[in-house]
Amino acid sequence: MTDVQTQEDIQAQATRAPRSRKNKIVVAAIAGGLLAAAGIAYSLLGGNGVSTDDAYTDGRAITVAPHVAGYVAALDVTDNQFVRQGQVLLQVQCTDYIAARAHAQGDLESTEGQLASAQSELELAKINYPARFVQARAALATRRANLFKAQSEFLRQHEIPNEATTSHDVDYATADRNAAESQVEEALAQKRIAEPVDLNIADTEAHVKQLQGEVKRGQADLERANLNIGWCDIRAPQDGWVTKREVEKGDYVQVGQQLFSIVSPEVWVTANFKENELTHMRPGQHVSIAVDAYPNLKLKGHVDSLQLGSGGRFTAFPAENATGNFVKIVQRVPVKIVIDSGMDPNRPLPLNLSVEPTVELR
Incomplete structure (x- = not known):
């Protein structure tokens, strides 16, 4: 009985051995196929990607500064408030600028009156000066005729003969001749004064042009006064959030003083990739973006552009590589990545948050 069972066990084992080897071969083949598929998937989906943790959110932060100096009469915004383009943010006291406008208006009206008078004088000069010249010339002819007489x-x-006249008549004739000569000299002088007609008219025209220039200057002063009054209301240059507010009601502000910044809603990513990671990077490639502050926020974007210069090229003190002690350092080049989707409208991204973009180089 024992011998029969042993023989049957041997036959069963002999039957199971090929099946076991066959199963192992199948399992190995399946495992190899899975590994190959995983390798292909990795190559297609992740193997051609490049990522960096040297990346941050970026955007526009516009500095708001006053055009005019004065005390802050009203402050209509607070920290981190969202404002619309054209919205009044604060008001500078404008009493002095209103008075300056009234003064400029008075000066302009006075100058305009002088200009009107000068223009009338010019029209009269065009008539009077030629007439005076004709009159002086006629007077000279009359005086010469009197002198001749x-x-x-x-x-x-x-x-x-002496018997035919008297000494009184001789003296009278002498005096008349002398007087006539004097009158001719006087007429000559008057003619010389009246003779430069064109110059006299040009002088009057120059006075008119001078006053015209003063009127333009007065108009510019009035326009500047109006602008100053308008600039007393400081308005938002664009939509955005009030950030880094450094002004309070009652403060005295200077022209050009930074009061706060307006952060634009448009946000992108600036990623600093190593130079050897740029070989196959092109604008338009898809990017997946992970945000450190919001792990559940998955952003999608694309490569917009590559900066034409490494970050070290635009520092305040660029490296001097020709000093004899050069050490090669892998440079990083800023890449602008535009966010296409995934943003939460109720959770705007602050600037300079750490992110990790992965660029698909396919």
């Missing part, structure tokens, strides 16, 4: 009488009184 006086000279003739003078000669006649000296040529006739």
Whole structure:
């Protein structure tokens, strides 16, 4: 009985041995297939990706500063408040600027009156100066005729015999001649004064142009005064959040002083990849972005552009590689990544948060 059982066990074992080897071969083949599939999937999905933890959220932070100096009369915003473009953020006291506008308005009106008077004088000058020249020339001709008459009488009184005249008539003729000569000289002088007609008119025109320039300057002063009053209301240059507020109601602010910043809703990622990671990186490639502050937030984006220069090239003190002690350091190049989807409208991303983007290089 024992011998028969032993023989049957041997036959069973002999039957199971090929099956076991066959099962092992199948399992090995399945495992190899799975490993190959995993390798292919890794190559297609993750093997061609490149990531970096040297990346941060980035955006626009616009500095708000006043155009005019003065005391803050009203402050209409608080820290981290969302504002719309054109919204009044604060008001600078504008009493002095209103008075300056009234003064500029008065100066302009006075100058405009002077200009109107000068323009009238110019029109009169175009008539008067030529007429005065004609009048002076006619007066000279009359005086010369009088001189000729006086000279003739003078000669006649000296040529006739003494018995035919008297000393009184001779003296009278002499005086008339001398007076006529003086009158001719006076007429010559008047003619010389009236002769430069064009110059006299040009002088009046120059005075008009001078006043026209003063009117333009007065208009500019008035426009600047109006601008100053308008600039007393400091408005938001764009939509965004008020950040880093450094002003309070009642403070005295200077022109150009930083009051706060407006952070734009548009946020992107600036990732600093190593230079040897840029070989196959191109604009438009898909990017997966993990945010350290919000682990459950999965963002999708794409490569927008690569900066044409490493970060070290634009530092305040660029490296001097020609000093003889050069040590090669792998450079990092900033890459702009635009976020396409995944943003939570109720949870805006602050600037400079740490993120980890993965660029698919397929």
